[in-house]
Amino acid sequence: MTWEPVIGLEIHVQLKTRTKMFCRCPVGFGAGENTQTCPVCLGFPGALPVMNRRAVEWTVKLGLALDCEIAPHAVFARKNYFYPDLPKGYQISQYDLPSCINGKVLLPTADGDRVIGIVRAHLEEDAAKTVHVGGAGGRIVGAGRSLVDYNRGGVPLVEIVTQPDLRTSDDVKRFLQLLRQTVVELGVSDAEMEKGTMRVDANVSVRPAGESELRTRWELKNMNSFTFLGRGIDAAVREQVAVYESAQEVVQETYDYDADSDTLTPHRSKEEADDYRYFPEPDLVPILPAKLLDAARELPESPAERIRRLEPAVSFATAWELVTTERDAEHDKLVAAGVEPRTAANVVRNEAAGVTIAEPAELARVIEARDRLPREVYLTAVEASAEPGFGADSYLTKEQVSDEGSLEPVVDAVLAAHPDQVAAFRGGKEGLLGFFVGQVMKETGGTANPKLVGDMLRERLQS
Numbered sequence: 001m002t003w004e005p006v007i008g009l010e011i012h013v014q015l016k017t018r019t020k021m022f023c024r025c026p027v028g029f030g031a032g033e034n035t036q037t038c039p040v041c042l043g044f045p046g047a048l049p050v051m052n053r054r055a056v057e058w059t060v061k062l063g064l065a066l067d068c069e070i071a072p073h074a075v076f077a078r079k080n081y082f083y084p085d086l087p088k089g090y091q092i093s094q095y096d097l098p099s100c101i102n103g104k105v106l107l108p109t110a111d112g113d114r115v116i117g118i119v120r121a122h123l124e125e126d127a128a129k130t131v132h133v134g135g136a137g138g139r140i141v142g143a144g145r146s147l148v149d150y151n152r153g154g155v156p157l158v159e160i161v162t163q164p165d166l167r168t169s170d171d172v173k174r175f176l177q178l179l180r181q182t183v184v185e186l187g188v189s190d191a192e193m194e195k196g197t198m199r200v201d202a203n204v205s206v207r208p209a210g211e212s213e214l215r216t217r218w219e220l221k222n223m224n225s226f227t228f229l230g231r232g233i234d235a236a237v238r239e240q241v242a243v244y245e246s247a248q249e250v251v252q253e254t255y256d257y258d259a260d261s262d263t264l265t266p267h268r269s270k271e272e273a274d275d276y277r278y279f280p281e282p283d284l285v286p287i288l289p290a291k292l293l294d295a296a297r298e299l300p301e302s303p304a305e306r307i308r309r310l311e312p313a314v315s316f317a318t319a320w321e322l323v324t325t326e327r328d329a330e331h332d333k334l335v336a337a338g339v340e341p342r343t344a345a346n347v348v349r350n351e352a353a354g355v356t357i358a359e360p361a362e363l364a365r366v367i368e369a370r371d372r373l374p375r376e377v378y379l380t381a382v383e384a385s386a387e388p389g390f391g392a393d394s395y396l397t398k399e400q401v402s403d404e405g406s407l408e409p410v411v412d413a414v415l416a417a418h419p420d421q422v423a424a425f426r427g428g429k430e431g432l433l434g435f436f437v438g439q440v441m442k443e444t445g446g447t448a449n450p451k452l453v454g455d456m457l458r459e460r461l462q463s
C-alpha cells in the first residue's frame with residue numbers, strides 16, 4: 001500500500017521589537033539572566049499590561065503577507081496554567097478572536113505551485129526560559145535543579161498555524177525557508193531557528209493514498225534546525241507506516257526528535273491539562289486594526305511571487321536560488337538594463353556575487369563586451385560597478401587585441417630583447433613560453449589575447 005504523509009506546522013516567530021509585548025523591558029540577547037524584567041513581566045500583583053503598538057502592526061503586516069483576513073476585532077485572552085516560567089499563572093494570547101485567519105501561502109516547486117493554507121496567525125507573549133540542570137538531556141525528570149530566566153518572559157511572538165497541506169519533509173523545508181525569508185524581508189523578525197527566534201512544531205500523520213480523512217497524528221517538538229525537522233518528520237512517517245502495516249493503530253502522542261540517535265522520544269509535557277480555561281484578558285482593550293491596515297498594505301513582493309516572476313526566463317532551480325540567496329534584486333537590475341536573464345543570473349551568482357550594482361546600464365555594456373575583454377579587466381570592471389558613477393568606457397577601451405598584425409611588432413620586440421631566454425627555450429626549456437607571454441601581456445597593458453600570443457611565440461621560437 002502507498003502511504004501519504006499529511007503534515008501541518010505550528011510556527012512561533014519572535015518579533016524583533018525593541019521592547020516586550022506588554023511592558024517596556026528591552027528585548028535582546030546576551031543580557032545577564034533576569035536583568036530585563038519589571039513588575040509587569042514578573043507578574044507582580046496590581047501591575048497592568050500595556051500593548052506594544054509596533055507588535056500589533058507587525059502582526060497585521062505579517063497576516064497580510066500570509067494572505068490572511070485581518071480580524072476587525074481581535075481580543076487577547078488569558079491562557080491559564082501553572083508553571084514557574086509563567087509568573088502570572090497565565091499567558092496572554094489570542095484565542096477565539098485572533099488577529100489573522102484563513103490565509104494561504106504559495107509554495108512554488110519544480111512541478112507547479114502548491115497552496116499551503118494558513119489557519120491563523122495570532123499574537124502572544126513568550127514564557128520565560130527554564131534550564132534544567134543535572135537531568136539527562138535537559139529534561140525535568142531527574143534534574144538536580146531548575147533555573148528560570150525571566151528575560152524572555154513577555155517577549156512578543158506570532159504563532160502561525162498551517163492547514164495540514166504539506167506532503168513531504170522537503171516541501172516543509174522549502175515552505176519554512178520562504179516563510180522565514182518573508183518575515184525577515186518584512187523586517188519583523190530575525191527568525192533564526194538556532195537562536196530560538198523561530199520555533200517549529202510539526203503535526204504528522206499518514207493515510208493510504210487516495211483517502212481524504214485525517215488520521216491520528218503525532219506532534220513533534222523541539223527541532224531546532226530545518227534539517228532535524230525534516231529528519232524528525234521522516235522518522236515519524238516511517239514509524240507510523242510500520243504501525244499500520246503491523247495491523248495496529250497509531251496513538252496520539254507528542255515526541256521530541258533526538259538528532260544524535262535519529263529517533264523520536266516521548267515528550268514530557270509541562271502542562272498536564274488541556275483545559276486552559278481561556279477567558280478574555282480584562283486588562284487589555286480589543287484590537288481594532290482599521291487604521292493600521294492602510295500602512296500595512298504596502299507590502300513588498302513575496303519571495304514566492306518573485307520566484308514565479310523569474311520563471312520561465314530562468315529555470316525553477318535558478319529562480320529559487322536567486323531569491324533565497326537574495327540575489328534577485330541585482331538580477332532584476334541587469335535584466336532591466338537589457339542583459340539576457342540567464343546571463344544576468346550567472347553574473348550575479350558568480351563574478352558579481354556580493355556586488356551591489358550601482359550602475360546597471362554601464363555594467364550591462366561591460367557584460368556585453370566580456371568575450372572581447374581580458375578576463376582580469378572584465379572582473380575588475382564588475383567589481384567597480386558597485387561604485388556610484390562607474391563608467392564602462394575606460395574598461396571597454398582595453399578590449400582584447402586578437403589582431404595578429406598589431407601584435408606582431410610587440411612579439412618580435414620581446415624576442416629580440418631576450419636572446420638568452422630564446423636560446424634556452426630552443427635548447428629545451430619550453431617552460432619559458434609563459435615568460436614570453438607574460439612579457440607581451442606587460443607590453444600591451446594586459447590587452448593582448450594570451451592564447452593568440454602563445455601561438456605566435458611558439459611559431460617563432462620553433463622555426
Ligand SMILES: [Zn+2]
Pocket residue numbers: 020023024025036037038039040041042154
Ligand atoms: Zn517587563
